[in-house]
Amino acid sequence: MTTEASRAQDRGTSLWKPLVTILVIGFFFVGSLIVVVTFVVSSIGYSNNSQSCESGSPDNQAIGAVDDGLGVPEELHDEQLRNARIIDRTAAALGLSGQASRIAIIAAMGESSLINIDFGDEGQGVTNPDGSATTSKGLFQQQTSQGWGTVEQVTDPEHATKSFLLGPRHDGASRGLVTVSGWETGEITRVIHRVQRNSNANHYADSYGPAEKIIREAGIDVDRSADEEDQEEWRGTEARSPGDSAVAGGGTRGSVADLDGCSSDGGARAGVPGRTADGKNTYPWDAVTPAPGVYNVDPVRFFYGECTSYAAWKVNELMGGSPTDIIFDNNFGGHTKGNGGEWKSAWEASGWTVSTVPKVDSVAWWGPNGGAGVGAAGHVGWVDEITEDGRVIISEYNNSYYAPPGHKYSRRSVAIDPGQVGAYLYVPER
Incomplete structure (x- = not known):
């Protein structure tokens, strides 16, 4: 964040x-x-x-x-x-x-x-x-x-x-x-x-x-x-085409995932069930992550142990990067991502997909004060899993509601309704 x-x-x-x-x-x-x-x-x-x-x-x-x-x-x-x-x-x-x-x-x-x-x-x-x-x-x-x-x-x-x-x-x-x-x-x-x-x-x-x-x-x-x-x-409204603009927390300018599927709540779109290949924490910099209140710049140009650092690492990892071969960072795509709450607008400005439909291995985004443990800077996490009934399981760093205060990893044990997430930011293609 x-x-x-x-x-x-x-x-x-x-x-x-x-x-x-x-x-x-x-x-x-x-x-x-x-x-x-x-x-x-x-x-x-x-x-x-x-x-x-x-x-x-x-x-x-x-x-x-x-x-x-x-x-x-x-x-x-x-x-x-x-x-x-x-x-x-x-x-x-x-x-x-x-x-x-x-x-x-x-x-x-x-x-x-x-x-x-x-x-x-x-x-x-x-x-x-x-x-x-x-x-x-x-x-x-x-x-x-x-x-x-x-x-x-x-x-x-x-x-x-x-x-x-x-x-x-x-x-x-x-x-x-x-x-x-x-x-x-x-x-x-x-x-x-x-x-x-x-x-x-x-x-x-x-x-x-x-x-x-x-x-x-x-x-x-x-x-x-x-x-x-x-x-x-x-x-019976037809599924939206990729050229339409989605509305998730106030509308987007990026493309929209055209995924099928309706949940039992009467219309809310659900993602395709599945999970990441490895549900374990893959964040590579825990050993050098400082204590709460200390902010050191990491290789992806965020701060070690922040939610943005973790989400950026997961995107980098999915795009084929490594701790020594950084592909995705704060400036990738020509638009600074900034605090967690700013990621959605950066995604839109870069023309990447922003959707209300959850997708495994995508960034979960919340605007300022948008959910439990989310402060004024907003928040980003990672979609680890989508259950058979369309609910999502999130992993994240630095969310004090789910983990001890300060630069700590957590994986939510309880799946949440996809609508509890402000938007889903799909990983851009290289």
């Missing part, structure tokens, strides 16, 4: 994700009180988008949570009801259950207070993990610059709802709600986080109450059963 330039520790440090406070409406009277209604819009980052991810920060306040019992202006309340009904009709037309409507309404409440705003936090000093400006708009604060569509699309409530439910491609495979394993029964804020990738995975819990109030007022049946016949159209 750390490079010679930054020396940022890649463990569980918090990433402050600023909030943008926007005065949506001036003053209105409730009895003899003058009340200022303030909306707080959370930055979407890498498609909430950020993310990836994958990030501990002070809790973002859901816009809907500002309702303290005094009520909101009638015109805004009416819009909340109208947008909630659009979300519900869209989910029902796709054959999804009432729980999908509930989850989407809570997500929109947490992002925009169910108001279809045409702005986000641009111009407020908030940036994506790769340094680019955020472009969040609409009910779900989807970023136009991260593959979620045009301004017209992300501010069209029906289109934006389809994107949240089915993924940016509306295909049930490109990181929408239906690609999240166990989405109908999982903790709602965590399920939404897997799609939106807010800086705080618990952000949406504050919106449960306000959203349920709107759901009741709008007369929405959240106990509606799914209709599999209505799901056939989007579930």
Whole structure:
């Protein structure tokens, strides 16, 4: 996660994700009180988008949570009801259950207070993990610059709802709600986080109450059963072609693996089962790896014992290199890889394959604070194995959640859902 330039520790440090406070409406009277209604819009980052991810920060306040019992202006309340009904009709037309409507309404409440705003936090000093400006708009604060569509699309409530439910491609495979394993029964804020990738995975819990109030007022049946016949159209979407751009933690510019296979979670793509030829740790520099807090440059131009050093070694090894014959390093392909969180953009800039589909012997990538043990610098690991049910087993260095602190190897004993990884970076061809 750390490079010679930054020396940022890649463990569980918090990433402050600023909030943008926007005065949506001036003053209105409730009895003899003058009340200022303030909306707080959370930055979407890498498609909430950020993310990836994958990030501990002070809790973002859901816009809907500002309702303290005094009520909101009638015109805004009416819009909340109208947008909630659009979300519900869209989910029902796709054959999804009432729980999908509930989850989407809570997500929109947490992002925009169910108001279809045409702005986000641009111009407020908030940036994506790769340094680019955020472009969040609409009910779900989807970023136009991260593959979620045009301004017209992300501010069209029906289109934006389809994107949240089915993924940016509306295909049930490109990181929408239906690609999240166990989405109908999982903790709602965590399920939404897997799609939106807010800086705080618990952000949406504050919106449960306000959203349920709107759901009741709008007369929405959240106990509606799914209709599999209505799901056939989007579930039958053809596999993406290599020329398309994938969306994984905010979109990619590299090519996309065109792999078949759907998991039992309702559309999430699974990789081909298999494992590396040797499941043992092959990192060759443990003997010279320093203690925690000490950073020495290694032969692949990262720091010994960091996650980036290990992942770079594995790529180098797969490409036919050795400790004395380095093929892949920090500058290979003409683009510096940097911290773990920067690897995905470097892969894209080099035109290498970035995918949501796991592949044995590929780099597992997380954006800043994108998962357990992942800090503000992001993280990279290695896909050692894909199980028969499509789950992945990761090996890595310097993830304090799975190993003792400081430059230590770990191999996760429990396979994880592939969607828990921000993206998969395929090893480039020589």
